[in-house]
Amino acid sequence: MTHPTTNRYRDLFPEKAVAGYLNGASRAPQLKAVAAAARHALWWREAHPGMPVDKFFGDVEDIKNLFARLINCPESGRIAMTSSASYGVATVAKNLPLRKGQNVIVVEAQFPSNYYSWDVLCKEKEAELRIVKRPAADAGGTWSDRVLAAIDEHTAAVAIAHLHWADGTLYDLAAIRRRTDEVDAWLIVDATQSLGAYPFDVQKIRPDALVAGGYKWLMGPYGCGYAYLGERMDGGKPIEENWINRAGSDDFRNLVNYRSDYRALAGRYSVGEHSNFIMAPMQVAALQQVVAISPEVVQAHCAGLWAGIAPQLQELDVALKKDRAHHLVGLALPDSIDADRFAREVEARGLMLSYRGDSVRVSPNVYNVAEEMSALTAALAAASK
Known part of the structure; x- marks a missing residue:
């Protein structure tokens, strides 16, 4: 994955904490302000x-x-x-x-x-x-x-x-x-x-x-x-x-x-x-x-991230559920994608996400950028049989 662009929200976090991080549903990366509050409290x-x-x-x-x-x-x-x-x-x-x-x-x-x-x-x-x-x-x-x-x-x-x-x-x-x-x-x-x-x-x-x-x-x-x-x-x-x-x-x-x-x-x-x-x-x-x-901004930002890769997902036969939010999405991999190879391709591209049951859970937030979503579809394509 090439060095990603930034946005006004990404700068609220250390870059190493959010680079490739599509796993907010597991644990939030630590805000700089939260770390500063902890240091001041100590x-x-x-x-x-x-x-x-x-x-x-x-x-x-x-x-x-x-x-x-x-x-x-x-x-x-x-x-x-x-x-x-x-x-x-x-x-x-x-x-x-x-x-x-x-x-x-x-x-x-x-x-x-x-x-x-x-x-x-x-x-x-x-x-x-x-x-x-x-x-x-x-x-x-x-x-x-x-x-x-x-x-x-x-x-x-x-x-x-x-x-x-x-x-x-x-x-x-x-x-x-x-x-x-x-x-x-x-x-x-x-x-x-x-x-x-x-x-x-x-x-x-x-x-x-x-x-x-x-x-x-x-x-x-x-x-x-x-x-x-x-x-x-x-x-x-x-x-x-x-x-x-x-x-x-x-x-x-x-x-x-x-x-x-x-x-x-x-x-x-x-x-x-x-x-x-x-x-x-x-x-x-x-x-x-x-x-x-605001949650409204989170949803709007994440909706834009998914919209940016919708054509690639369609080509790969990876469907997005209709009754869902934009910040936490479970992808069901079709038979045409090798799940084990996909996991290796994700790691090779420096991405972090989760596997829950039969879903690949992708959970972006306002700190994520288009390049990271493109890296996700590249991993899917590389794992295509």
Whole structure:
């Protein structure tokens, strides 16, 4: 691959971190601003042996406000700080009023973090975990149609991603929300592979809960996550009982006077030590940049990248799904392309992407340029039998 051109967004990252990197769905390359925030946090820690009270709360409020802005949530108090998507899912599972004989709906090959909690809960409650299979390529209807058909009067919840982590299939969350409303079921959305790169509006979709890991499209450090928790979660039971989630926790002098009441709304659900004095400034810097770029810009940029190689893909008989986003695309290789040779050709061209199930997962972002997509089609052509 020749030395790629640049764009205004590519310069936000070290060149060696983004050159040939078509794997944002695995982990985001580190923004320069995030690395700078980490270095400043380390310097501050070295220079200040004590921890002022405001350091426990200031960055956290900034993070919640930024995340709320990203999902068009008018109440930042509905945002909980988590350590991962699975922590958020487990929190919701603990509070779902599931009864014997009901069902929870997931889709086939869903990411494990949004599967295991439901599997355990359904077994405990003697409920059904209903798995909606992916439709065959020649079958009529969409995967969303199958999810809608699976919902019935016994459905307690639909736990689904905004788009499938392996092949990029988009689900019609608006239609699924309308159907869950009809049967009084919860809608729990794992947006780990969409938030930051694909628009989401909690006021339009109205999920009962939305969770996301923060180290992919949200550009944060590994080990951070977020959850939006709707009214059905008000007054629920958190996974852990930590000091900072209790009302009045900013009054250190009175922490010895135990309180039974929690901080408002989703404040009771945040993971312990979420004020992490190294990670929190990194999260602020990451979310500031994600909001500044905007998911709409990510989609438009990535759509242009795919449009640029559409003729070559057609010639190679590599089809793009219609019901998909542009930042995460699962390519199904035809029999005319040798998959093992393709993997070698990709590596030889300095590209990075992922293989998930039977899909070649290509996940570009605003830092990618046309030359990298051309290198992808060159690898496909070279692997053609």
